[in-house]
Amino acid sequence: MRRNKYPIIENLQITEIAAEGKALGRDNDIVVFVPNTVPGDVVRVQINNKRRRFMEGYVLEYLTLSPLRCEPVCEHSGECGGCKWQFLPYEKQLEFKQRQVFDQLSRLGGVELPEIEPIIGSQKTEYYRNKLEFTFSNKRWITREEVAQGADITEREGALGFHIPGMFDKVLDVKKCHLQAEPSNAIRLAVRRYAIDNSLEFYDVKQHTGLLRNLMIRTSTTGETMVVVVFAEDKPQIRTKLLDFLLATFEQITSLCYVINSKLNDSIADQEVLCYAGKPYIEEVMEGLRFRINPKSFYQTNSEQAYNLYKVTREFANLKGDEIVYDLYTGTGTIANFVARSCRKVIGVEYVPEAIEDAKYNSALNGIDNTLFFAGDMKNVLNRDFIERHGRADVIILDPPRAGIDASVAQTILEAAPKSIVYVSCNPATQARDLAIFNEAYRVARVRPVDMFPHTHHVENVVLLTRR
Numbered sequence: 001m002r003r004n005k006y007p008i009i010e011n012l013q014i015t016e017i018a019a020e021g022k023a024l025g026r027d028n029d030i031v032v033f034v035p036n037t038v039p040g041d042v043v044r045v046q047i048n049n050k051r052r053r054f055m056e057g058y059v060l061e062y063l064t065l066s067p068l069r070c071e072p073v074c075e076h077s078g079e080c081g082g083c084k085w086q087f088l089p090y091e092k093q094l095e096f097k098q099r100q101v102f103d104q105l106s107r108l109g110g111v112e113l114p115e116i117e118p119i120i121g122s123q124k125t126e127y128y129r130n131k132l133e134f135t136f137s138n139k140r141w142i143t144r145e146e147v148a149q150g151a152d153i154t155e156r157e158g159a160l161g162f163h164i165p166g167m168f169d170k171v172l173d174v175k176k177c178h179l180q181a182e183p184s185n186a187i188r189l190a191v192r193r194y195a196i197d198n199s200l201e202f203y204d205v206k207q208h209t210g211l212l213r214n215l216m217i218r219t220s221t222t223g224e225t226m227v228v229v230v231f232a233e234d235k236p237q238i239r240t241k242l243l244d245f246l247l248a249t250f251e252q253i254t255s256l257c258y259v260i261n262s263k264l265n266d267s268i269a270d271q272e273v274l275c276y277a278g279k280p281y282i283e284e285v286m287e288g289l290r291f292r293i294n295p296k297s298f299y300q301t302n303s304e305q306a307y308n309l310y311k312v313t314r315e316f317a318n319l320k321g322d323e324i325v326y327d328l329y330t331g332t333g334t335i336a337n338f339v340a341r342s343c344r345k346v347i348g349v350e351y352v353p354e355a356i357e358d359a360k361y362n363s364a365l366n367g368i369d370n371t372l373f374f375a376g377d378m379k380n381v382l383n384r385d386f387i388e389r390h391g392r393a394d395v396i397i398l399d400p401p402r403a404g405i406d407a408s409v410a411q412t413i414l415e416a417a418p419k420s421i422v423y424v425s426c427n428p429a430t431q432a433r434d435l436a437i438f439n440e441a442y443r444v445a446r447v448r449p450v451d452m453f454p455h456t457h458h459v460e461n462v463v464l465l466t467r468r
């Protein structure tokens with residue numbers, strides 16, 4: 001057997017939660033990051049990465065379990081890639097997220113901060129997601145429990161579930177997922193059973209063979225359900241039978257769609273989605289506003305917390321009715337439409353053209369006539385000329401992707417000099433970097449995290465910047 005070139009640390013005390021959901025301890029003053037641990041754990045660790053100032057490793061043995069730990073609700077905890085913080089009580093998760101926001105903004109941003117307002121926790125800690133995407137695979141992951149029970153690991157009945165972290169070709173067959181309300185579990189289990197009973201082939205991602213690739217389920221707070229089945233090739237008879245089976249079994253399905261994706265990767269962003277039965281969209285409602293969601297549209301995945309996030313955003317924007325607002329990185333224009341009735345006009349910019357079509361549609365659907373939406377890359381669209389044409393913004397709302405905003409976009413915003421900037425971020429580390437750019441001209445007036453994703457380390461954070 002090949003010896004590991006890195007050492008084993010026999011007895012590591014975990015003392016802190018670090019960024020990205022890892023926890024850390026110290027070995028002779030060297031920081032050691034270890035996933036799947038919490039402060040209070042004592043662990044035996046195999047190091048697998050050693051740098052000058054830190055090491056990374058994984059747990060070989062838990063010597064003492066932290067008193068902070070609780071029993072995970074899900075049988076897949078520890079093996080599934082989602083919900084990695086299930087072993088922490090929800091109040092502790094919120095405490096760690098709140099601290100993480102403070103640490104990131106103060107350490108990485110180096111800006112002066114007001115007191116961080118209490119994180120808004122999710123009322124629902126289970127069944128809070130409105131969208132899940134499952135993968136079919138002929139390489140079912142054999143769980144540790146099955147191995148311990150002496151299972152026949154050559155048994156390869158197809159799986160329908162989530163990828164094992166770091167293993168693109170292994171999929172955990174999910175028995176019950178606690179993330180999405182019914183009929184989500186029932187639909188996934190029924191589709192898998194139907195596929196096995198009818199000898200439909202589950203996809204092999206290495207060989208690129210097999211028929212069934214992905215299953216997406218979207219549910220709305222209005223009780224609608226969308227199902228999208230992704231096939232690797234078009235076999236109309238088989239496809240029709242499977243889709244008819246779904247329709248006959250689940251009267252809750254209001255939108256049944258399919259995609260034929262014969263590409264090498266799973267993304268359906270560039271594929272045609274065909275509606276087989278029902279409507280080609282579902283609707284979400286927020287404060288009386290209706291939002292039409294197509295199979296490919298982005299919509300915040302925790303609907304209740306999206307409402308809280310937008311309320312914080314609107315409160316921070318403090319609109320009186322006569323302002324020009326820019327909603328940059330507008331997605332399908334949900335924030336733009338949400339604040340439109342509180343101001344003179346809203347300009348939304350986003351680079352996905354279909355999302356901009358949705359944004360326009362949603363304004364029209366709600367009788368909102370003071371929004372304008374533009375598709376294009378932010379650094380090309382937002383320039384002096386654009387600002388002169390549409391009017392200087394009094395308030396700029398930013399909700400960029402995890403990478404944060406481009407330095408040139410920050411410069412254009414500085415030149416535009418709005419009275420305030422409301423920065424919504426799903427990554428406090430890049431948000432901190434960007435706040436440092438604004439620091440000379442803007443002070444951080446308010447900070448409020450919102451938890452969109454219970455049982456994960458992810459946190460959404462809203463910052464209000466006001467001109468100095």
Ligand SMILES: C[S@@+](CC[C@H](N)C(=O)[O-])C[C@H]1O[C@@H](n2cnc3c(N)ncnc32)[C@H](O)[C@@H]1O
Nearest residue numbers: 329330331334350351352376377378399400401
């Ligand atoms: C976090 S989402 C914003 C979601 C939206 N505010 C909402 O709440 O539904 C970020 C959006 O930025 C868009 N985006 C990413 N990079 C961009 C760029 N360089 N220019 C314009 N839009 C971009 C993405 O397509 C995505 O819709």
